[in-house]
Amino acid sequence: MATSLRNHVKGKVKEIVPGPAVCEVEIETSAGTLSSVITARSLQELGLKVGDEVRAVVKSTEVGIEKP
Template identity: 55%
Template sequence: MSISSINARNQFRGRIKEIIEGPVVSEVDIETPAGLVTSVITTRSVHDLELRVGSEVIAFVKATEVSVAKL
């Protein structure tokens, strides 16, 4: 499954590896073929979407800025 109105490069299909739930926001770690993607979403959305470890999901990435620092 993919969403055709969004560029395919911005979609990563994967499975939820871990959910770190907070009172307002939660971190959702998604294991994808490209690597681990972490999303910070509201805890309410985690419950509304019934997200669970092992759920198959699509991570959509929208970045307006990427910072780089030299090591």
């Protein structure tokens, strides 16, 4: 399934902060730690656990830019 979402960053699940409706998942990537908030159901359905190989996915419109 090809997708219009342009940002896919490989990494490993580093830590999971659980919650009843949503949870935070930290992903260790070659560009540092990324933080994702997904539903608790998706966490369960994906069977995510620390050490899993995953990809962080982000739509381009959600990415801002900072300049020193």
